[in-house]
Amino acid sequence: xxxxTQTPKFQVLKTGQSMTLQCAQDMNHNSMYWYRQDPxxxxxLIYYSASEGTTDKGEVPNGYNVSRLNxxxxxxxxxxxxxxxxxxxxxxxTLQGNTEAFFGQGTRLTVV
Amino acid sequence: AQSVTQLGSHVSVxxxxxxxxxxxxxxxxxxYLFWYVQYPNQGLQLLLKYTSAATLVKGINGFEAEFKKxxxxxxxxxxxxxMSDAAEYFCAVSGRPSGTYKYIFGTGTRxxxxx
Numbered sequence: 453x454x455x456x457t458q459t460p461k462f463q464v465l466k467t468g469q470s471m472t473l474q475c476a477q478d479m480n481h482n483s484m485y486w487y488r489q490d491p492x493x494x495x496x497l498i499y500y501s502a503s504e505g506t507t508d509k510g511e512v513p514n515g516y517n518v519s520r521l522n523x524x525x526x527x528x529x530x531x532x533x534x535x536x537x538x539x540x541x542x543x544x545x546t547l548q549g550n551t552e553a554f555f556g557q558g559t560r561l562t563v564v
Numbered sequence: 565a566q567s568v569t570q571l572g573s574h575v576s577v578x579x580x581x582x583x584x585x586x587x588x589x590x591x592x593x594x595x596y597l598f599w600y601v602q603y604p605n606q607g608l609q610l611l612l613k614y615t616s617a618a619t620l621v622k623g624i625n626g627f628e629a630e631f632k633k634x635x636x637x638x639x640x641x642x643x644x645x646x647m648s649d650a651a652e653y654f655c656a657v658s659g660r661p662s663g664t665y666k667y668i669f670g671t672g673t674r675x676x677x678x679x
Contacts, residue, residue, distance in 0.1 A: 456607075485667060492573060494654060494671035495608075502664035510666070542607060549665020550596040550615065550658045555607030 454478055458543050458556035465533045465563045473528040473559050475543030483546045484526035485510075485553070486518060488539040495542065501526055502549060533563045566591045568655045570670035578678045583627075583642040585673045587655030590636065597638045598656040599629055602672075608654060614638060625649070650677045 459474045475484065482503045487495040487510075497510030499518040507518050515537060517529045530537060543556040571586040589595055596615050600608040612623025619631045629640045638655060655670040 483665065483667075487669070492671065494570075495669040497666065497668060500664075500666065506664070508664060508666075511668070544608075544667070546665075546667065549660065549667060552598070552610045552613060553600075553608070553656075553667060555609075557607055 456543055456545055456554050456556040458541075458559050460559060461557065463559065463561050465530075465561065467534060467563060469533050470529065470531050471533065471561075472530075473541055473543075473561075475526045475528070475556060476524050477543075477545045477554075478524065479545055479547075479554060480523070481545040481547050481554070482523070483549050484520065485544045485546075486516075486526070486528045487542045487544065488512065488537075489542060489558075490539050498528065498541075533561075535563045537561065538563045566595070566657050566659050566666060566668050568657050568668060568670040570655050570673050572673055573671065574674050574676065576676040576678055577645045579647055580644050583640070583645045583649065583675065585640040585653050585655075585675065587629075587638045587640065587670060588636050589638060589655070589657045591657055591659045593659045596658040597629075597631060598658070599623065599627070599638075599640050600654045600656060600669075602652045602654065604651075611640070611653075645675075645677045647677050647679065650675055 485500040486498040501520040504523045541559045544553040567590045598613045599611040658667045
């Protein structure tokens with residue numbers, strides 16, 4: 453079992469370009485999350501999906517959109533990338549919202 | 565609203581000394597609390613979790629944490645630090661103040677272990 457798989461692992465974008473970060477899990481978990489990690493700021497919640505068919509904004513949703521395609525997949529889209537979105541992005545899943553979170557290996561995104 | 569505050573972004577201890585990493589939380593509903601560890605260039609992995617069954621929680625690698633409701637704290641301790649404990653540690657809170665669980669992390673504490 454792969455657990456939580458994120459693609460791509462690395463990406464460089466030019467300002468204004470768009471891209472989608474993909475996350476897939478084979479753990480049969482209900483809840484999925486997107487975080488960004490920046491030095492000194494910890495992990496900040498961008499969007500989350502408590503269950504298939506629902507999505508909610510987190511702490512820093514501006515500039516992002518998400519899609520919970522099915523129970524397994526939760527994608528994060530940057531419509532018009534900005535240098536401030538340079539970060540490491542983590543996808544995580546939980547069986548329920550109050551249980552252990554399992555993380556992907558992260559996507560390192562640089563916007564120039 | 566839920567939040568966690570981790571006091572001290574960097575902590576240094578000598579090998580064999582006590583490790584104490586501080587976490588205070590804020591939650592309008594009974595919280596679920598967690599400590600995670602992150603090694604360089606990796607994702608996070610769970611150390612331990614509090615889910616109201618017991619206030620003193622034991623985790624992996626000799627770590628433990630005590631939930632103190634009166635102090636809204638969930639500090640992480642380890643009696644004797646080992647070089648392999650050098651990593652970044654994150655406290656997290658999950659609760660359901662508005663229907664769905666939100667999983668919020670603190671800003672992290674980087675632990676350095678001195679030989």
